[in-house]
Amino acid sequence: AQSVTQPDIHITVSEGASLELRCNYSYGATPYLFWYVQSPGQGLQLLLKYFSGDTLVQGIKGFEAEFKRSQSSFNLRKPSVHWSDAAEYFCAVGSRSGYSTLTFGKGTMLLVSP
Amino acid sequence: DGGITQSPKYLFRKEGQNVTLSCEQNLNHDAMYWYRQDPGQGLRLIYYSQIVNDFQKGDIAEGYSVSREKKESFPLTVTSAQKNPTAFYLCASSPGQERPQHFGDGTRLSIL
Numbered sequence: 001a002q003s004v005t006q007p008d009i010h011i012t013v014s015e016g017a018s019l020e021l022r023c024n025y026s027y028g029a030t031p032y033l034f035w036y037v038q039s040p041g042q043g044l045q046l047l048l049k050y051f052s053g054d055t056l057v058q059g060i061k062g063f064e065a066e067f068k069r070s071q072s073s074f075n076l077r078k079p080s081v082h083w084s085d086a087a088e089y090f091c092a093v094g095s096r097s098g099y100s101t102l103t104f105g106k107g108t109m110l111l112v113s114p
Numbered sequence: 115d116g117g118i119t120q121s122p123k124y125l126f127r128k129e130g131q132n133v134t135l136s137c138e139q140n141l142n143h144d145a146m147y148w149y150r151q152d153p154g155q156g157l158r159l160i161y162y163s164q165i166v167n168d169f170q171k172g173d174i175a176e177g178y179s180v181s182r183e184k185k186e187s188f189p190l191t192v193t194s195a196q197k198n199p200t201a202f203y204l205c206a207s208s209p210g211q212e213r214p215q216h217f218g219d220g221t222r223l224s225i226l
Binding site: 009032034036041042043044045046049051090101102104105106107 | 120149154157159162172204206212214215216217220222
């Protein structure tokens with residue numbers, strides 16, 4: 001069975017500093033990988049996705065993520081955090097076999113300090 | 115604008131009562147999903163449907179039921195058998211394989 005681990009429950013970053021959110025997955029082959037963001041009381045918005053090809057993927061709002069097969073990781077990065085980035089971030093993995101459902105990590109809450 | 119509409123935004127359930135959460139999409143997506151979100155637990159899949167008149171149980175289907183009579187609609191009923199229904203419920207849809215899921219804004223269900 002596939003699974004996702006987001007090791008950090010909370011992360012606090014100063015505005016303007018760089019950000020890296022960790023995501024490790026367990027899956028027998030190369031999965032589909034996603035990062036979503038959720039503001040309080042809202043639904044999830046897709047930041048970026050990896051299906052195949054270039055292992056460094058660019059997303060919206062200046063985010064990027066790198067797929068590392070050897071480490072089973074898909075970490076999310078941003079070079080300079082803005083106060084509006086404060087939200088909860090979810091990593092998700094989808095199966096390539098059959099019809100894909102997603103398995104989500106438990107999320108990382110990002111706090112941005114002035 | 116195309117999107118997913120969940121209603122109501124807030125819902126209260128009395129003991130022993132069934133309640134139905136609405137999810138409508140105008141994206142012409144084939145697949146639809148229901149998730150439950152609890153603090154610190156991420157999203158857990160309740161039910162999903164790939165086509166009209168067909169649906170499958172997810173990881174936590176007990177105490178819930180769904181129907182898919184129309185492509186656009188995928189209502190979720192929280193039955194009295196669900197003993198801990200207080201949560202945030204999210205509906206999503208997807209056009210198919212290799213395509214990401216799009217989410218509604220959720221319904222927060224509480225017990226009176």
